[in-house]
Amino acid sequence: MKHDFMSHDLHLPELTFRGxxxxxxxTIIFTASNVYLGLKVGLTFSSSIPAAVISMAILRFFKDSNVLENNMVQTQASAAGTLSAVIFVLPGLLMLGYWQGFPYIQTLLLCACGGCLGVLFTIPLRRAMVVNSDLPYPEGRAAAEILKVGSQNHGDSAKQSASGMKEIVSGGIFAGIINLFTNGFHYLAGEMSFWFGVGRGVTQFPLGFSTALLGAGFLIGISSGIAILVGMIIAWGGFVPYLTNVLPMGDAKSVESFAMAVWKEKVRFIGAGCIGIAAIWTLITLAKPIVEGMRISVQNMKMSGEERETHRMDTDMKPSTIALVFLLILVGLVVCFYSFVSAVDISPALMWTLVICGIVIALCIGFFVAAACGYMAGLIGTSASPISGIGILGIIISSLVVFAIASANDLFATDAGVKFATAMALFMTSVVVCIAAISNDNLQDLKTGQLVGATPWKQQVALLIGSVAGAIAIAPVLNLLYEAYGFTGALPRAEMDPSAALSAPQATLMTTIAQGIFSSNLDWDYILIGVGIGIIGIIVNLVLKSTTATLSLPPLAIGMGIYLPPSLEMPLVIGSLMSYFVGKYLVKRAKERSGELADADVEQCNRRGVLFASGMIVGESLIGVIIAVIIVISVTSGGGEDPLSMVGKDFANTAEWLGLGVFILTIAYFVNLVLSTKFNREEALEIQRINEEEHK
Structure with missing residues (x-):
């Protein structure tokens, strides 16, 4: 039976217990995956489309499942890919030495309250930025198309949803096995580098073999990939060889270790400066539409019930419900900030001043970043939206506020006071990042809902549930990964290998910025050089956008290219190049074999690649978490740091070449998988029919 999903009188299961x-x-699975990936390389992936495919594949076994129920599942699960962005800040508390682990209740309250605030703040933005906006919402529209075609429980549509699930699972198994042989058994190396001299200095040509990052590169696209490559060339083709020529080696044991030290202690700050100015520029360019969106939203809030639309698809959560949830969030924030501040021996007046300031910053900055991130997600997509840039601005504002309060209360008289002030700024910023992350995703989900006929208030409830579920999972996963691998600059045990630590690049950057503001010992010269490079990147990007139809060079990605470890960047670059050249071939082939349906042909092939890439990200990440569990059990029971290792250190050189070989085969298999996709003309015609009906 066919239903008019846009009808006001539609009564179908939507927000169900099974859903x-x-x-x-x-949510829990994707949260664990995103936390691992984010700590490793500083990137997270959007889980909306994979969640939609998984939901359709499972719920199709129930006769009364429908597109609205599947949409609710992906709405809820997509919170995983975004709330995990708290890892961009929170690990800084361990790097600072303030925390020795992640306290469960504090982390849970921080993530849950921040995430739920992100949901509430986007409620008044829905009409302005979703209903009455021409923003493209690329991922929201893509998820809607998949849901429309794949949620039908018969014929080719059912086969399609099963096939989509197959791609995700096969990608996950494929990448998981490789990760097990890499980080578990150590038969394969995860990277290799070719070092060579440049005068008296040295640099490297790095290679990384992460299948998850290869998949992530396939998803981020050619512009970001090339920008990252430009950043790598600036760092390793310019500054590292130059600085290793002019600076003394000191106590470095080798030229390679000296080059890595120069990159960590000097060149990364150039990347930080570039990222900072790029983030500020992004917000400046969005200032006018954000202010306009907020103005329209405030107007809508002032309207009476009679003035507003009463259609099912235009009903948000009731004001009384919003007020109740908001009150619960406020209570949670008070408990959260008080538990953090009360651990320090300060006066009650100062304690409550900091608690109130933390809440005010969360509320005031939170609504602004909700609008900013919602707009950016609508413009360029959730995955490409620079949440870390919002975090940089958040840490600067939070640090300045705490600096003013601390200065007035002589907190800087002791090293402990400086450390506490820095930690407080990081803690405040973590709430802001949670708000930004969820709002970044929420409006994208609401756009998907609008296109498939969902009820907004039910989606908002689903997102609240997803935020809480994700928050429940984040602290245990963070503690697990910390105990197993450690973070750069924060190892739980002295005997651990620093090179195996998770880099947590954004958290390192946030901590560095906060410490620089409070202790005035930040090397601003390199940061200012980075600002200059960022300004040049902004100008180049503007010129490319104004003179070409498709070319761009995101300055934020250039900064990431300078800042991230090169072995992590190379698979991203390779994945983006692979996506570009495969895409060019698909377009050419589709024109020959599909005629007027060429766009649909390309979309079907790309979708298969996107799902397989998403599966690889999830598979490698989950195996990484499982290996972490085994390592923690081994260490706590008196065993070694590598309980699964099957080879000794003398196998390292062989493992590198084996890793390279497997990585090349992975690329070949991935490309063949996409190119071998057969065109489903019936599916393409069905999508075309649905779109034509919507436009009538």
Missing amino acids: MLLGVLI
Whole structure:
């Protein structure tokens, strides 16, 4: 039976118990995956489309499942890919030496309250930025197309949803096995570098073999990939060889270790400066539409019930419900900030001043970043939206506020006071990042809902559930990964290998900025050089956008290219190049074999690649988490740091070449998978029919 999903009188299962349960399970899985990937390389992936495919594949076994129920599952589960962005800041508390682990209740309250605030703040933005906006919402539209075609329980549509699930699972198994042989058994190396001299200095040509990052590169696109490559060339083709020529080696044991030290202690700050100015520029360019969106939203809030639309698809959560949730969030924030501040021996007046300031910053900055991130997600997509840039601005504002309070209360008289002030700024910023992350995703989900006929208030409830479910999972996963691998500059055990630590690049950057503001010992010269490079990148990007139809060079990605470890960047670059050249071939082939349906042909092939890439990200990440569990169990029971290792250190050189070989085969298999996709003309015609009906 066909239903008019846009009808006001539609009565179908939408927010169901089975859907919520499935959404919670998917949320926990993707949260763990995103936390691992984010700590490793500083990137997270959007889980909306993979969650939609998984939901359709499972719920199709129930006769009364429908597109609205599947949409609710992906809405809830997509919170996983975004709330995990708290890792961009929170690990800084361990790097600072303020925390020795992640306290469960504090981390849970921080993530849950921040995430739920992100949901509430986007409620008044829905009409302005979703209903009455021409923003493209690329991922929201893509998810809607998949849901429309794949949620039908018959014929080719059912086969399609099963096939999509197959790609995700096969990608996950494929990448998981490789990761097990790499980080578990150590038969394969995860990277290799070719070092060569440049005068008296040295640099490297790095290679990384992460299948998850190869998949992430396929998703980020050619512009970001090339920009990252430009950043790598600036760092390793320019500054590292130059500085290793002019600076003394000191106590470095080798020229290679000296080059890595120069990059970590000097060149990364150039990347930080570039990232900072790029983030500020992004917000400046969005200032006018954000202010306009907020103005329209405030107007809508002032309207009476009679003035507003009463259609099912235009009903948000009731004001009384919003007020109740907001009150619960406020209570949670008070408990959260008080528990953090009360651990320090300060006066009650100062304690409550900091608690109130933390809440005010969360509320005031939070609404602004909700609008900013919502707009950016609508403009360029959730995955490409620079949440870390919002975090940089957040840490600067939070640090300046705490600096003013601390200066007035002589907190800087002791080293402990400086450390506490820095930690307080990081803690405040973590809430802001949670708000930014969820709002970044929420409006994208609401756009998907609008296109498939969902009820907004039910989606908002689903996102609240997803935020809480994700928050429940984040602290245990963070503690697990910290105990197993450690973070750069924060190892739980002295005997651990620093080179195996998770880099947590954004958290390192946030901590560095906060410490620089409070202790005035930041090497601003390199940061200012980075600012200059960022300004040049902004100008080049503007010129490219104004003179070409498709070319761009995101300055934020250039900064990331300078800042991130090169072995992590190379698979991203390779993945983006692979996506570009495969895409060019697909367009050419589609014109020959599909005629007027060429766009649909290309979309079907690309979708298969996107799902397989998403599966690789999830598979490698989950195996990484499982290996972490095994390592922690081994260490706590008196065993070694590598309980699964099957080879000795003398196998390292062989493992590098084996890793390279497997990586090349992975690329070949991935490309063949996409190119071998057969065109489903019936599916393309069905999508075309649906779109034509919507435009009538």
